[in-house]
Amino acid sequence: MSQNAQITAPVFTAFAGHVATALDALVAAGHVPAELNRASVTIEPPRDPSHGDLATNAAMVLAKGAGTNPRALAGLLVAELEKLPQVAGAEIAGPGFINLRLTPGTWVEEIRTIAALAGDYGKSAIGGGTVVNVEYVSANPTGPMHMGHCRGAVVGDALAQLLEYAGHKVIREYYVNDAGAQVQVLARSVHIRYREALGHDVGAIPEGLYPGDYLVPVGEALAREFGDRYATAPESEWLALFRTRAVADMLVMIRDDLALLGIKHDLFSSEAELQAAGKPEEAEAWLRAQDLVYDGELEAPKGKLPDDWEPVELPLFRSTKFGDDQDRPIKKSDGSWTYFGADLAYHYQKAQSADALVDIWGADHAGTVKRIKAAVAAMTGAAKGPNGGKETPFEVKLVQMVQLLRDGEPVKMSKRSGNFVTLREVVEEVGKEVVRFTMLTRKPEAMMDFDFAKVVEASKDNPVFYVQYAHARICSTLRKGAEEGFAPNPQSIDLLGAEELALVRQAAQFPRLVEAAAVAREPHRIAFFLHDLAAAFHAYWNVGNDRPDKRFIVSDNEAVSGARLFLGAQIGQVIRNGLALLGVAAVEEM
RNA sequence: GCGCCCGUAGCUCAGUUGGAUAGAGCACGAGCCUUCUAAGCUUGGGGUCACAGGUUCGAUUCCUGUCGGGCGCACCA
Numbered sequence: 001m002s003q004n005a006q007i008t009a010p011v012f013t014a015f016a017g018h019v020a021t022a023l024d025a026l027v028a029a030g031h032v033p034a035e036l037n038r039a040s041v042t043i044e045p046p047r048d049p050s051h052g053d054l055a056t057n058a059a060m061v062l063a064k065g066a067g068t069n070p071r072a073l074a075g076l077l078v079a080e081l082e083k084l085p086q087v088a089g090a091e092i093a094g095p096g097f098i099n100l101r102l103t104p105g106t107w108v109e110e111i112r113t114i115a116a117l118a119g120d121y122g123k124s125a126i127g128g129g130t131v132v133n134v135e136y137v138s139a140n141p142t143g144p145m146h147m148g149h150c151r152g153a154v155v156g157d158a159l160a161q162l163l164e165y166a167g168h169k170v171i172r173e174y175y176v177n178d179a180g181a182q183v184q185v186l187a188r189s190v191h192i193r194y195r196e197a198l199g200h201d202v203g204a205i206p207e208g209l210y211p212g213d214y215l216v217p218v219g220e221a222l223a224r225e226f227g228d229r230y231a232t233a234p235e236s237e238w239l240a241l242f243r244t245r246a247v248a249d250m251l252v253m254i255r256d257d258l259a260l261l262g263i264k265h266d267l268f269s270s271e272a273e274l275q276a277a278g279k280p281e282e283a284e285a286w287l288r289a290q291d292l293v294y295d296g297e298l299e300a301p302k303g304k305l306p307d308d309w310e311p312v313e314l315p316l317f318r319s320t321k322f323g324d325d326q327d328r329p330i331k332k333s334d335g336s337w338t339y340f341g342a343d344l345a346y347h348y349q350k351a352q353s354a355d356a357l358v359d360i361w362g363a364d365h366a367g368t369v370k371r372i373k374a375a376v377a378a379m380t381g382a383a384k385g386p387n388g389g390k391e392t393p394f395e396v397k398l399v400q401m402v403q404l405l406r407d408g409e410p411v412k413m414s415k416r417s418g419n420f421v422t423l424r425e426v427v428e429e430v431g432k433e434v435v436r437f438t439m440l441t442r443k444p445e446a447m448m449d450f451d452f453a454k455v456v457e458a459s460k461d462n463p464v465f466y467v468q469y470a471h472a473r474i475c476s477t478l479r480k481g482a483e484e485g486f487a488p489n490p491q492s493i494d495l496l497g498a499e500e501l502a503l504v505r506q507a508a509q510f511p512r513l514v515e516a517a518a519v520a521r522e523p524h525r526i527a528f529f530l531h532d533l534a535a536a537f538h539a540y541w542n543v544g545n546d547r548p549d550k551r552f553i554v555s556d557n558e559a560v561s562g563a564r565l566f567l568g569a570q571i572g573q574v575i576r577n578g579l580a581l582l583g584v585a586a587v588e589e590m
Numbered sequence: 591g592c593g594c595c596c597g598u599a600g601c602u603c604a605g606u607u608g609g610a611u612a613g614a615g616c617a618c619g620a621g622c623c624u625u626c627u628a629a630g631c632u633u634g635g636g637g638u639c640a641c642a643g644g645u646u647c648g649a650u651u652c653c654u655g656u657c658g659g660g661c662g663c664a665c666c667a
Contacts, residue, residue, distance in 0.1 A: 040607090040608090042606085042607090042609090044606060045606090046609095046610075047605095047606090047609090047610075047611090047612085047613090048610070048611075051610075055609090055610090057608095057609065060609080060647085060648095070647080093610070094609080094610050094648095095609080095610080095647060095648070096647090097609075097610070140667065177667065180666080180667060181666065181667080182666080182667060298664075298665075299664095300664085309664075312665075314665065325592070325593065325663090329664090329665055331665080332665040333665060334665080336665090338665060338666090338667095339665095339666075339667050340665095343667095362661095363594080363595070363660085363661055363662080364661060364662065365661095365662080365667085366593080366594045366595070366661065366662060367593065367594075367661090367662045367663055368662090368667090369593095369594075370593080370594090398594075398595070398661095400595070400596080400660080400661080401660080401661075441603090442603075442604095443603095443604085445594095445595055445596075446595080446596060446603085447595090447596075447659095447660065447661090449602085457629095458628095458629050459629060460615080460629085460630090461602095461615065461616065463615090465629085466615095469627090469629080472627080473626095473627065476626085476627060477626065477627085480626060480627090481626085484626090509606090512606085513606075516606060516607075517606095519607070520606095520607065524604095525604095525606080528603095528604060528605095528614095531604095531614085531615095532604095532614085535614080535615095539631095541626090542630085542631055542632085544625095544626070545623080545625065545626095545630085545631065546622090546623090546631085546632090548626085551626050552626065553626050554626095555626090589627090590627085590629085
């Protein structure tokens with residue numbers, strides 16, 4: 001018999017069940033057809049607090065199917081819901097909303113629930129254990145991470161954590177593009193550094209190669225290992241070797257950079273290995289058998305036509321059949337795979353071990369979303385397909401650009417010259433917590449400014465600081481209470497009044513917010529929730545400025561102090577849980 | 591020219607998968623404040639949700655079109 005059996009479910013979770021039970025009762029009484037789809041029934045706090053603690057639209061969305069009008073159905077539901085001991089009042093409002101007022105005891109109980117569930121408060125089973133593959137970062141292995149990769153990395157990592165918390169199994173995956181032209185350029189760049197390490201006069205790094213100093217040690221290591229064996233050898237003798245070595249070194253560097261942000265992938269999938277295993281050929285053969293790949297002429301580019309454009313026949317995937325604007329080549333004229341051709345096989349491979357796929361991409365890749373979605377639909381959806389006709393849900397989340405600013409002035413970046421701002425520089429300057437939280441303070445599809453000065457500002461304008469400060473304030477109050485001999489005391493929390501319970505009401509949103517954010521794949525909602533909760537906490541705190549009797553520690557009243565400290569500890573717990581979801585550590589003092 | 595994203599208060603942005611009188615911070619106006627943790631507090635004004643249609647009990651939210659901004663548009667990745 002575990003202790004957990006005694007724990008009441010979080011109030012919003014519980015009431016989702018209560019409303020369902022009430023509807024079941026109406027079904028049993030013959031008022032509502034059993035087969036009615038309840039998916040659009042919501043249980044949420046009303047926007048206007050004067051309307052009560054909870055509102056449901058159940059009567060409005062089900063009335064038509066029940067062959068009655070919303071207010072009549074609401075009357076029946078209210079009669080059921082009023083039977084619940086937690087319900088202090090239920091009324092029908094407007095077109096058929098049902099507003100519920102809960103007893104104060106319900107909120108007191110919620111404090112105990114938070115304490116009992118602790119780090120698990122907010123966890124959900126909504127994911128049902130299904131496996132979601134989240135692919136994020138996937139930066140080319142040609143150099144250190146730079147800030148262009150940062151937002152997608154944080155959003156992807158926070159999303160992965162959120163989905164796990166919501167009851168999914170998550171595979172965090174990084175697709176390593178180690179087969180294309182870029183890594184050949186890398187190999188050539190490294191070869192120059194190799195010759196340089198051998199004492200050759202290599203001059204300036206030629207245009208088009210990677211000029212960064214980070215390749216110097218790679219060249220030196222190769223010089224130590226191979227001596228001058230490849231110094232003047234033809235490219236065909238060293239290209240593959242140097243590419244393999246360089247990519248391996250770059251991945252070490254990238255993993256180190258990601259570790260600075262606390263990011264660790266479960267799986268690094270190599271494009272080169274995928275190709276070596278013949279996966280793209282398998283995909284092509286199957287697609288040709290379905291007449292989804294054919295040899296055809298590529299359409300001319302839609303923008304300004306390049307001077308050297310000439311029509312050519314290539315194997316094309318019929319992505320237009322699945323909503324794309326034109327069919328896309330899977331092979332180049334030299335017979336090698338296009339990025340898309342390999343990516344198509346790669347996504348099919350991912351679908352083998354996951355129930356759903358999510359890709360986090362930079363907005364500059366928006367143009368290729370349709371073709372890859374088309375490919376996944378074609379390969380997983382076909383009735384006779386390799387996946388048995390079960391189309392794998394697949395979403396691409398586009399993360400917009402981040403503009404780096406310093407005191408309002410744009411920071412110049414040029415990838416070509418190798419003069420870009422690295423992730424490491426930024427993390428070392430402002431800290432992991434600040435980077436992660438800030439990247440989640442805007443919805444991903446909107447552009448974002450990242451100002452070095454503003455993100456470290458210690459003021460309430462800075463949401464990172466504001467949330468951290470709330471947690472630190474709680475910790476320091478608990479320390480202070482301990483000094484005065486007051487401990488958090490759950491025995492006396494019935495003494496808490498309406499102002500304190502309003503704080504609980506706010507914190508109690510967390511479990512349903514986790515579910516909504518997970519379903520929407522939007523981790524930034526957690527960041528905004530934390531900001532709102534911190535604001536409510538600070539506001540309550542400030543009441544104590546003028547009214548010592550409303551402070552957490554009331555020196556001559558041990559019972560009230562114990563109750564408020566217990567409340568504070570649980571608010572702190574919810575903040576910690578939320579921050580943990582974002583991968584941000586909660587600080588105990590500032 | 592086409593595709594994707596964005597357009598909400600003077601500014602920066604939320605807006606709970608279509609809900610009730612659209613919110614927060616900054617800035618502005620007016621008061622207060624020397625603190626259980628200083629990085630302040632309270633309060634007020636401020637809106638054609640870019641625009642025009644459509645869908646329905648109901649639209650900031652969904653659909654169509656227009657305007658404005660960003661990104662992208664080869665067999666690159």
